[in-house]
Amino acid sequence: MIPSTVTIKDVAERSGVSSMTVSRVINGSERVRPATRLRVERAIEELGYVPSRLARGLIRQKTGTLALIVPDVANPFFTLVVRGAEDVARRAGYRMLLCDTRADLDLEREVIEEMIAHRVEGMAIAPVSDRSRAHLRRVAAFGVPFVLIDRTIPGVQADAIVGDNVGGARELVEHLLRLGHRRIGFVVESDDVSTARDRRAGYFEALRRAGIDPDERLVVRTSADADGGRAGMQALLALDERPTAVFTVNNLVALGAIEAARSAALDVPDDVALVCFDDIEYASRLYPFLTVMAQPAETLGSLWTELLLQRVEGRTAGDHRLVVLPAQFKVRKSCGAVTA
Amino acid sequence: MIPSTVTIKDVAERSGVSSMTVSRVINGSERVRPATRLRVERAIEELGYVPSRLARGLIRQKTGTLALIVPDVANPFFTLVVRGAEDVARRAGYRMLLCDTRADLDLEREVIEEMIAHRVEGMAIAPVSDRSRAHLRRVAAFGVPFVLIDRTIPGVQADAIVGDNVGGARELVEHLLRLGHRRIGFVVESDDVSTARDRRAGYFEALRRAGIDPDERLVVRTSADADGGRAGMQALLALDERPTAVFTVNNLVALGAIEAARSAALDVPDDVALVCFDDIEYASRLYPFLTVMAQPAETLGSLWTELLLQRVEGRTAGDHRLVVLPAQFKVRKSCGAVTA
DNA sequence: GGTGCGGGTGGTAGCGATAACACAGTTTTT
């Protein structure tokens, strides 16, 4: 046990050549006589030699690893991002270090530092909030290419891939307006996350276009999870004039909102209509009643490698690009027409 | 840009000491005069130096990384495993390389090879099937400690953490029996996955204890995803004497089964009762009608590091341990009593 | 005033791989 790792020298010795020749065989160089190559390959086989990426990385100054940093891997949206990212990274010959920041700024700083120490060749980051700016500047200062995913940050120059938050939100709200809703609640997280900001903008834009004077009391700010959704919905239902429809900033918030509505003995969509951003794949199959603006999460996860590798390999030196992926509107039954 | 990475020598030069002293400062050695330490720390700060884990790993023969290899990160069960694993790995001072094998044996072999090349200090593997045996032998031969999670493999000596599949399945089926069901269908994947084998054993055990002669036609073998569930349910519904209740091997299969039942204009649980292994967190909140045997996925993901690190750090040299986590029975409404 | 000791620091040699060059032997070119 613990066979003190076979090195290139062991292989060289066993096959009676220098380690350079072994290196050439490993790397598929042409400049090796077939007979020699065969001897080396047999020695590799017999010894079970696997070249160390550590050593190779040190001399080549490339580790072959990328980092993906997200606020919550268990969020169904990011789960798909992760799968898309892992897949393309591997196809491109890279391994992926996954970090979950738990939406914690300090933890984010810490893991970013660790990824720098690991000399990852690039990072994809869904930042916690605008306050992640300092962390990203550090990454940039260190010369590590990175791509923002899902969320942008004002003042941070970088390639970014996001969904169409303004347009998507507007479309969802316009859908509710077409159904006759006039008092539309909005449950949203803090404004220092770009997605929240943009969806808020879309919400107001839709109302303005419809000539509706927005009522600030209908906009509730909470945390971006199910607990927040529950609290937000409760707040909306407690209003004197409660909304007939509610737009929640994402899927988890929607879940909490539905639970709160049920607790108040209200039915979705009969008593209160509901729409949200992001789909919940499995839940939607079981309960196909939630109207959502589904983002192409897996695509979002798979595109970043392309952008990143263009930077890494120096194929793109120009301006930073913002890729906005169109969201897909899925009308289901969570928003009946106003009947009252 | 590309500030050609600051090295320990740059720091040494700037602070007027040797790189050994800088190394001592980085590693918190006592043997450094406070004044010197201060000078070095300032230089580190000014240059933005971050020590390379590559170089350190090469000399220390430790990379500080672990690998987690699962068949599908987007499966809600594994998603939780991933989160649990990432969390404890980081707390223990390790980074985590995540690999998704897509339940593909060839891909599994490939990623395992890559993880060996990366010199991870340990792996947690949810193997594709019993045919992963060869891959694990390779890992063992290389002296890399590993833990099996969720699935065991006959003949592979290793620490393992799994749910109580036999007991859980038996309990689910016994629940159906208590409700009066006698013809209980079982939709399961191939027998070369230990979870399927064990749940099958639990299914038969429950029937046997109840004195029921099992009908092999009620056991349908398909793939372990929603498509398989759909096909499996269709097959069961096409029987002359169709089952009044169905047990599916996991949550995704259950989703497909429900869809198939609906397509056949049958209601769950009124026309056919349904139970399954694994919960679907978000779906269950939205549609709280599925009776399941929930496994402590996140715990399963977090325990492995403990087992693994005991091996890595040589704290445990003894026999391999099998940790069986009790499953949690969640009775919801997907299994009404037999009314016909 | 040697000897011993421990604190603080530096020198040197690698970890395992590859880049860059060197070089002998063979083949092609002029």
Added chain:
DNA sequence: AAAAACTGTGTTATCGCTACCACCCGCACC
């Protein structure tokens, strides 16, 4: 036939860091 080009291989010098040992210094001790 000499020069040029190519083939196949080895030598050497790192990559960035740390293990290991050497060393110098000041102070206590006998």
